[in-house]
Amino acid sequence: MNGEYLPWNDCKLHIRTQVVMMGGSVFEGIRAYWNAEHNELYAFKVREHLLRLRDSARAMRMKEFSIDVLGEVCLELLRKNEFREDVHIVPTAYLGAGEGFFALTKTRDEGVFVSAIRRPGGKWLKDGKHVRVSSWRRISDACMPPRIKASGNYINSRLALLDAWQDGYDDAIILNERGTIAESAGSCLMMVRNGTLFTPPVTAGILESITRTTLMELFREKMGMTVIEREIDRSELHYAEEVFLCGSGMEVVPVVSVDRIAVGSGKIGAITESIQKIYFDIARASDTSHAEWRVPVYSKELVS
Numbered sequence: 001m002n003g004e005y006l007p008w009n010d011c012k013l014h015i016r017t018q019v020v021m022m023g024g025s026v027f028e029g030i031r032a033y034w035n036a037e038h039n040e041l042y043a044f045k046v047r048e049h050l051l052r053l054r055d056s057a058r059a060m061r062m063k064e065f066s067i068d069v070l071g072e073v074c075l076e077l078l079r080k081n082e083f084r085e086d087v088h089i090v091p092t093a094y095l096g097a098g099e100g101f102f103a104l105t106k107t108r109d110e111g112v113f114v115s116a117i118r119r120p121g122g123k124w125l126k127d128g129k130h131v132r133v134s135s136w137r138r139i140s141d142a143c144m145p146p147r148i149k150a151s152g153n154y155i156n157s158r159l160a161l162l163d164a165w166q167d168g169y170d171d172a173i174i175l176n177e178r179g180t181i182a183e184s185a186g187s188c189l190m191m192v193r194n195g196t197l198f199t200p201p202v203t204a205g206i207l208e209s210i211t212r213t214t215l216m217e218l219f220r221e222k223m224g225m226t227v228i229e230r231e232i233d234r235s236e237l238h239y240a241e242e243v244f245l246c247g248s249g250m251e252v253v254p255v256v257s258v259d260r261i262a263v264g265s266g267k268i269g270a271i272t273e274s275i276q277k278i279y280f281d282i283a284r285a286s287d288t289s290h291a292e293w294r295v296p297v298y299s300k301e302l303v304s
């Protein structure tokens with residue numbers, strides 16, 4: 001945190017900082033995967049995440065930081081904790097106390113911190129999620145650009161999630177201001193219709209997901225399939241053979257029903273199952289192609 005490695009309980013910020021009061025921060029969620037056979041922890045697409053963090057910070061007119069330094073800090077934090085399991089890393093750039101400790105005054109007090117926790121995946125991977133289309137709309141580029149990964153944006157996700165959970169669903173799909181599919185509370189969406197893959201474009205009110213880009217590339221390369229970026233209607237989810245969610249935290253999770261209408265057979269679909277395996281094999285380095293996407297934490301420094 002701001003240049004120091006601190007014990008968990010000493011990672012403190014004052015309650016009158018703008019990050020606490022107003023959600024004034026931008027952040028990333030990065031995964032690192034343990035490969036027991038290689039005796040190595042692989043951090044996935046660190047540089048891509050830090051570039052997006054830099055873009056988020058820029059859009060928020062926050063201070064520049066060095067991607068190389070922050071990348072090395074992320075890796076060093078993993079080494080210091082001696083993680084030998086799957087991990088979730090969250091680098092964050094935040095607004096500290098404003099002039100006079102007010103919520104919307106100028107602040108020169110800005111900082112960066114990174115935290116990492118154990119995070120085994122797997123809860124939804126096989127069984128999939130039952131989702132609903134939320135009555136909440138996605139924030140839009142006209143007010144809170146979803147492309148900026150700002151903490152405050154997640155209030156929108158939370159509103160959609162809380163009422164989905166309340167009504168017994170696992171997650172919420174959120175429509176954009178035009179009423180077409182944007183994304184879920186914390187991941188992007190892909191759909192298979194008549195054997196073709198579709199995903200909403202980056203102008204549909206989504207976070208420009210790194211996993212989405214990764215899967216588009218892997219579909220092309222490993223399965224000879226092109227993902228078409230186009231607007232998706234809500235009712236298309238009721239017609240689709242397969243729907244799945246993707247994100248660094250989410251990974252690749254099948255959606256087995258939408259609005260209580262089964263997707264396809266109501267079980268994980270063949271295309272989802274294939275891309276899920278391809279993704280994990282690459283991320284965990286069981287498939288050693290795309291070495292440029294992984295940093296072997298214990299044997300190498302960040303490749304710039």
Ligand code: PMP
Pocket residue numbers: 029157183184185186187188206207208209210211212246247248249
């Ligand atoms: N959309 C939202 C709202 C998210 O929070 C996330 C997770 N970061 C994603 C999409 C997926 O993005 P990524 O693949 O870069 O993790």
